Amino acid sequence: MDRAIAREQALSRLLMTYIVTGLVFMLLPGTFLGVWNLIRISSREAAESVSPAWIQAHGHAQLFGWVGTFILGIGYYSIPKLRKLKPLVLWSAWLTWALWVAGVTMRWFSNIDAWHWRVALPLSAALELAAFLIFFQAVASHRSSGGSAKPAEPWIFVVIVATLALLASLLLNLGASFQLALHADSPAFPHLFDQRYLIVSTWGFIVPMVWGFSARWLPVFLGLRPLRNSFLLFSLAFNILGVVLGFLEHFLAAGIFLLLGAAMAVAAIRFFEPAAKPAKTLNVHRSLPVFIRIAYGWLLIAAALSIWAALVGSAPGIWGASRHALTVGFIAAMIFCVGQRILPSFCGKGVLWSPRLMLAMLILLMSGCTLRVASEILAYQRYATWAWNVLPVSALFELTAVALFAINLTVTFARPPVILASALTMTTE
Numbered sequence: 001m002d003r004a005i006a007r008e009q010a011l012s013r014l015l016m017t018y019i020v021t022g023l024v025f026m027l028l029p030g031t032f033l034g035v036w037n038l039i040r041i042s043s044r045e046a047a048e049s050v051s052p053a054w055i056q057a058h059g060h061a062q063l064f065g066w067v068g069t070f071i072l073g074i075g076y077y078s079i080p081k082l083r084k085l086k087p088l089v090l091w092s093a094w095l096t097w098a099l100w101v102a103g104v105t106m107r108w109f110s111n112i113d114a115w116h117w118r119v120a121l122p123l124s125a126a127l128e129l130a131a132f133l134i135f136f137q138a139v140a141s142h143r144s145s146g147g148s149a150k151p152a153e154p155w156i157f158v159v160i161v162a163t164l165a166l167l168a169s170l171l172l173n174l175g176a177s178f179q180l181a182l183h184a185d186s187p188a189f190p191h192l193f194d195q196r197y198l199i200v201s202t203w204g205f206i207v208p209m210v211w212g213f214s215a216r217w218l219p220v221f222l223g224l225r226p227l228r229n230s231f232l233l234f235s236l237a238f239n240i241l242g243v244v245l246g247f248l249e250h251f252l253a254a255g256i257f258l259l260l261g262a263a264m265a266v267a268a269i270r271f272f273e274p275a276a277k278p279a280k281t282l283n284v285h286r287s288l289p290v291f292i293r294i295a296y297g298w299l300l301i302a303a304a305l306s307i308w309a310a311l312v313g314s315a316p317g318i319w320g321a322s323r324h325a326l327t328v329g330f331i332a333a334m335i336f337c338v339g340q341r342i343l344p345s346f347c348g349k350g351v352l353w354s355p356r357l358m359l360a361m362l363i364l365l366m367s368g369c370t371l372r373v374a375s376e377i378l379a380y381q382r383y384a385t386w387a388w389n390v391l392p393v394s395a396l397f398e399l400t401a402v403a404l405f406a407i408n409l410t411v412t413f414a415r416p417p418v419i420l421a422s423a424l425t426m427t428t429e
């Protein structure tokens with residue numbers, strides 16, 4: 001019994017370290033830099049007034065520093081074999097953390113400051129890849145112990161494909177970093193390569209990862225009807241096709257397949273059909289099912305906007321709006337919703353500190369995202385000049401939402417573990 005508690009506590013400490021690290025990347029190198037960039041762009045009324053290296057520093061910190069760190073931590077936590085706490089596996093998890101943090105931090109500084117970037121940029125990419133390979137080895141070497149081998153469920157297959165797309169993103173990052181170090185005069189990826197690379201790391205890696213975990217948890221959390229597994233596999237196939245076409249610069253066809261894939265995923269998980277049972281929102285705000293449905297709405301909007309952007313041609317405002325509909329409206333909102341539902345119990349803390357703060361944060365996030373997506377199209381595409389003044393307001397809303405999310409989780413983590421709390425109650429009774 002004592003060993004089981006010690007095991008659980010070691011795992012919770014590991015996961016909390018990953019999550020807090022992700023929160024730090026999200027707040028400072030990610031969101032603050034994003035807000036700073038946006039304020040500069042809107043004060044000069046020109047999208048190209050900020051250095052591409054700074055924009056990419058923000059994007060990399062959000063996608064890999066925040067979302068990537070969360071996913072690696074949750075991945076390590078949920079490998080069932082790790083629950084038996086083989087010392088080597090736990091050691092791998094800490095090594096992954098150290099290499100990953102060093103790589104993502106080095107990448108941010110080499111983009112922001114360009115100090116020794118010809119060494120720092122490829123080295124950062126190598127460190128990130130090394131961290132991932134250690135993680136992958138630990139995950140891939142897991143075999144279910146004993147019993148007859150059950151065929152893997154489709155959601156696991158979706159998560160595996162997403163993990164392979166993360167590997168592809170890291171390999172592209174490494175190859176491009178070496179190219180730049182040898183032949184370029186700035187640490188920023190060229191615009192067209194950056195667009196293609198972002199399709200792999202957002203639609204290829206993060207989107208299916210969210211679908212996989214949605215298929216795993218949301219039918220229970222939202223009381224949905226049984227998952228349509230065949231639809232889920234079709235959505236994955238459409239999505240892969242869309243990502244490959246996007247990487248090959250067929251942006252219109254890519255957008256169409258990404259939209260088909262997203263619509264199929266929505267139909268697979270059955271978000272917009274009447275629920276079969278009441279939602280399980282005991283530990284979080286009861287509005288959780290509404291915000292999850294809104295997030296999936298943003299996913300569809302993001303794909304539709306990418307089709308519009310491809311039809312228009314050079315359309316930085318519509319591409320930017322599509323990207324933030326995806327990253328803020330879908331990815332960030334899903335992490336905020338599902339993260340606050342599962343992380344307190346995974347980390348041994350039972351319930352979220354403040355469900356009401358969760359509601360305020362989600363309202364702010366969604367309002368900020370709506371303002372941002374609409375005004376980015378109007379301002380950057382020169383449809384309405386007044387929209388430049390709305391962009392900083394949207395940034396403020398999103399920044400406040402992000403900060404509230406970090407506060408809610410940090411205070412939750414700072415509370416005594418539930419096992420210890422119950423033990424304490426027992427001794428005082």
Ligand code: HEM
Pocket residue numbers: 031034035036037038041047055056058059060062063067194198319320321323324327328331332395398399
């Ligand atoms: C307060 C919230 C945020 C603000 C103010 C912000 C601001 C910006 C700005 C100004 C750009 C430059 C391109 C453009 O104008 O569209 C940008 C690009 C980008 N942002 Fe954000 N952002 C925010 C949140 C996020 C989040 C939550 C994510 C991901 C989870 C994200 C991922 C990205 C990516 C991937 C790019 C493209 C980078 C590149 O071109 O390589 N952003 N953001």
